[in-house]
Structures are given as structure tokens and as C-alpha cells.
Amino acid sequence: MIEIRDLHKYFGALHVLKGIDLEVQKGEVLSVIGASGSGKSTLLYCINGLEVIQQGSVAVDETDVHAKGTDINKLRQKLGMVFQQWNSFPHLTALENVALAPKIVKGKSRAEAREIAAKQLAHVGLGEKLDVYPSALSGGQQQRLAIARALAMEPEYMLFDEATSALDPELVGEVLDTMRLLAEEGMTMICVTHEMGFARDVSDRVAFFHQGVMEEIGPPEQIFGNAKSEHTRKFLANVR
Amino acid sequence: MFDYNFHWRPVMKSLPDLIDAALLTLQVAVLSMAIGIIIGLCLALIRLHMKGPLYWFATSWVEVARNTPALFQLFFFGFGLGAFGLHLSPYLIVLAGLTFNCAGYLAENFRGGFQAIPETQIRASRSLGMTAWQAYTRVVIPQVFRIVYHPVTNQMVWAVLMSSLGMLVGFRELSGETQFFASRTFRIFEYFAVTAVIYYVIVKIILGASRLMAARLFRY
Numbered sequence: 321m322i323e324i325r326d327l328h329k330y331f332g333a334l335h336v337l338k339g340i341d342l343e344v345q346k347g348e349v350l351s352v353i354g355a356s357g358s359g360k361s362t363l364l365y366c367i368n369g370l371e372v373i374q375q376g377s378v379a380v381d382e383t384d385v386h387a388k389g390t391d392i393n394k395l396r397q398k399l400g401m402v403f404q405q406w407n408s409f410p411h412l413t414a415l416e417n418v419a420l421a422p423k424i425v426k427g428k429s430r431a432e433a434r435e436i437a438a439k440q441l442a443h444v445g446l447g448e449k450l451d452v453y454p455s456a457l458s459g460g461q462q463q464r465l466a467i468a469r470a471l472a473m474e475p476e477y478m479l480f481d482e483a484t485s486a487l488d489p490e491l492v493g494e495v496l497d498t499m500r501l502l503a504e505e506g507m508t509m510i511c512v513t514h515e516m517g518f519a520r521d522v523s524d525r526v527a528f529f530h531q532g533v534m535e536e537i538g539p540p541e542q543i544f545g546n547a548k549s550e551h552t553r554k555f556l557a558n559v560r
Numbered sequence: 561m562f563d564y565n566f567h568w569r570p571v572m573k574s575l576p577d578l579i580d581a582a583l584l585t586l587q588v589a590v591l592s593m594a595i596g597i598i599i600g601l602c603l604a605l606i607r608l609h610m611k612g613p614l615y616w617f618a619t620s621w622v623e624v625a626r627n628t629p630a631l632f633q634l635f636f637f638g639f640g641l642g643a644f645g646l647h648l649s650p651y652l653i654v655l656a657g658l659t660f661n662c663a664g665y666l667a668e669n670f671r672g673g674f675q676a677i678p679e680t681q682i683r684a685s686r687s688l689g690m691t692a693w694q695a696y697t698r699v700v701i702p703q704v705f706r707i708v709y710h711p712v713t714n715q716m717v718w719a720v721l722m723s724s725l726g727m728l729v730g731f732r733e734l735s736g737e738t739q740f741f742a743s744r745t746f747r748i749f750e751y752f753a754v755t756a757v758i759y760y761v762i763v764k765i766i767l768g769a770s771r772l773m774a775a776r777l778f779r780y
Binding site for chain 2: 370394409420426453454
């Protein structure tokens with residue numbers, strides 16, 4: 321379970337997250353929606369410790385992410401992350417991209433790491449592209465590669481930071497399909513997204529962020545059908 | 561048209577000595593590059609990540625190395641230190657001068673290389689549980705290596721050619737040796753023509769080897 325308590329985050333004088341309280345249960349798919357700059361992505365970075373926080377706490381399976389004694393590198397193995405800019409490693413083949421972390425972080429043997437990598441690449445539909453360098457892959461394929469790379473660490477949670485925002489429209493579908501697949505397999509997911517269709521169809525709950533505050537959270541039917549907050553209704557009216 | 565008679569025989573007779581001197585040239589160039597790469601890497605990282613005295617030390621090094629004549633830098637290690645009673649051998653003067661110069665240029669190459677790698681590559685690596693060291697050594701540096709590969713090759717060529725300044729501090733590398741024989745035989749044109757060819761061949765070999773290695777190393 322991910323437990324966020326009274327989380328505050330500042331970038332200098334800018335108050336980006338203003339007291340977030342949120343729990344995400346095992347097996348849940350949570351979509352986070354909201355305008356750019358509302359703090360959605362920052363929330364993800366605070367969950368896996370890529371950003372420090374100024375107040376409050378984030379706990380993953382009861383381990384405090386931001387506590388001094390926490391082995392953050394170990395904790396991050398539980399938290400797969402997929403970025404808007406897919407960040408594939410250009411100097412490695414698809415297989416090597418995925419095999420790298422299992423090998424050097426988890427200490428798997430070369431053969432074992434490659435086996436895991438091949439399995440995960442097949443999982444996301446890149447089984448034919450093992451020896452291809454990222455430069456020869458499309459954006460959608462590179463994003464699926466990034467998903468496979470995160471999955472190879474056998475995470476218990478997956479954090480998606482606008483995974484489809486940087487893609488050409490015709491490539492969005494294949495990445496969303498992969499994310500759907502993971503959701504169906506029972507992966508716990510937090511998806512910061514602008515894909516309202518995905519948020520509605522796949523998530524168990526949807527959270528709406530507005531200017532650093534979580535305005536509203538609830539099942540998709542509530543958010544999309546019967547939002548309580550004026551801001552939520554306005555936002556959804558604009559994106560539709 | 562002109563009444564100069566070419567005499568190649570003395571040059572050919574001293575060719576073995578010239579080849580030996582060429583190897584010395586190559587040795588001092590390779591050594592100064594090897595040390596220069598290590599120092600240059602340190603200077604680049606200091607300039608990227610540190611403040612205070614170390615930053616200013618590294619910056620001054622780069623500024624002086626790049627913005628003053630290489631010859632003066634050699635003279636500093638020769639006559640400059642000599643004036644303070646520290647007498648280096650000609651070999652060490654050239655090695656130190658070249659290393660100082662190369663490190664300055666390489667530092668800027670490396671700095672540019674590091675800056676070319678997006679911060680997000682490190683974030684992605686760290687999100688997989690890699691330590692900062694692993695992210696640097698497994699993800700960042702291999703990419704920097706490719707970016708700086710050709711500039712470093714250029715610097716290597718430059719080091720070979722610049723080592724000819726050694727002649728002016730009494731070092732008998734290829735140019736010094738040539739000068740020595742030329743002044744003994746007065747076959748100045750012949751000697752320097754042949755030496756130019758030797759330099760040319762050395763550089764061609766370096767460039768060819770570098771290209772072959774690049775083809776093997778960089779498949780992406």
C-alpha cells in the first residue's frame with residue numbers, strides 16, 4: 321500500500337503540492353488527472369524519492385520513502401516508473417536496455433537477466449525487436465520498451481508519468497493497450513494521464529488535481545458523471 | 561631554374577634513427593593523452609559539479625591551456641621552472657607541457673559531452689534502483705564516450721603534431737632528431753620533407769585505427 325500523508329512540496333517559493341492525503345491499495349489502478357502544473361507529476365516523483373519533500377510523509381508498504389535510514393535504491397525496485405520522455409538508453413539494444421538493471425541492481429547473472437528481458441519485451445509486444453537499438457524504434461515502441469524495462473525489476477507498483485503525452489496520436493493506442501494489459505494482470509498502478517478514455521475505462525479511482533490540491537477523488541463514474549467540485553467539472557468540460 | 565641538388569642518401573641512412581625518434585614522439589603523445597584524459601575528466605567534472613577553490617583551479621587550468629600558445633606552456637615547464645631551480649629533463653618538459661595543454665582541451669570536450677546527456681537519463685536510471693555511481697558508469701559515461709570519441713581522436717593527432725615543439729626545448733623526438741641531422745648535413749629540405757611524410761603516416765594510421773575502432777564500438 322502507498323500511503324501519502326499531508327504531503328507538501330515546494331520548488332523554491334513555488335508551493336507545488338499543498339497537503340496531499342492519499343492511499344493506494346494493492347491491485348488498485350488510480351488515474352490522476354488535472355491541468356499542467358497542478359502537481360500531478362511531482363506527486364509521482366515524491367513517491368519514488370526522485371524529489372525531496374518539505375513536509376508530510378510518503379510510505380510504501382510501511383517504509384517511509386523520505387526517512388534518512390531508508391535504502392531508497394532498494395525501495396525503488398518496488399516502484400517501476402515510466403516517463404513522458406521515454407528515456408530509453410540509446411547506447412544499448414532493446415534487450416540490453418531491459419537486462420541492465422536486473423543485472424547490476426539485482427545481481428542476476430547475464431543469462432538470467434537476458435532471459436527476464438526477453439520475456440518482458442515479449443510481454444509488451446517487442447519480442448521481435450530484441451537486438452534493435454532504440455534509435456530504430458518508434459516512439460510507441462520506445463515507450464513500451466520503457467515499460468518492459470521497469471517490469472523487469474518485478475515491481476509491485478507502476479508509476480506512469482504522462483506515458484502517452486509525447487507520442488504521435490497514432491502511437492498512443494499501443495501504449496495504452498499495454499497499460500490496460502498490466503491493469504488486467506492486477507498490477508497496482510498510478511497513472512498521471514491526459515487520456516480521459518483510459519482514466520474512465522481502466523481505473524478503479526480517479527483523482528483530480530487542481531493547483532497543488534487534490535480536489536476530488538472517487539470512482540470514474542463519479543468524477544466523469546457527477547463531479548462534486550466546480551473545478552473538476554470545468555476541467556472535464558474543457559478537455560472533452 | 562634553381563641549382564639545388566637533392567641528396568636523399570644521408571636521410572635514408574639516418575632513417576632508422578628517425579623511425580626511433582618517431583616512436584618516441586608517439587610514446588610521448590600517447591602518454592600525455594592518457595594522463596590528459598584522466599586529468600581532463602576530473603577538470604570537467606569539477607567544473608560541472610563543484611564550486612569554490614577547486615572550481616577556480618580547474619577553470620584557470622582550462623583557460624590558460626586553451627588561450628595561450630602551447631609553446632609558451634612548454635617553455636614554462638622548461639625555462640619557467642628552471643628559473644626556480646627545478647630542472648626537468650627535455651622528455652619530462654614535453655610530457656608535462658603536452659599533458660597540461662591536452663587536459664585543458666579535453667576538459668572542455670568532456671564537459672560538453674556530459675552536458676549533452678539529458679538529466680532524465682539519470683532519473684530513469686535511478687528510478688530502476690541504480691545508485692548514482694551505477695547511473696554514471698553504466699548509462700552516462702558510455703554515451704559521453706561516444707560523443708567525445710572523435711574530438712578526442714582529433715586531440716590525439718594534435719598531440720602528435722604538437723610534440724614537434726619538443727625540438728625547441730632540446731628534446732630529440734622526431735622533429736628534434738630531424739633538426740639534429742639536418743644541421744649536421746645541411747640537407748635541411750630533404751630531412752624535413754621525409755619527416756613530414758613520417759608525421760603524415762603516423763597521423764593517417766591513428767585516424768584509420770580510430771575509424772576502425774569506432775565502427776566496432778558504436779553500433780547505434
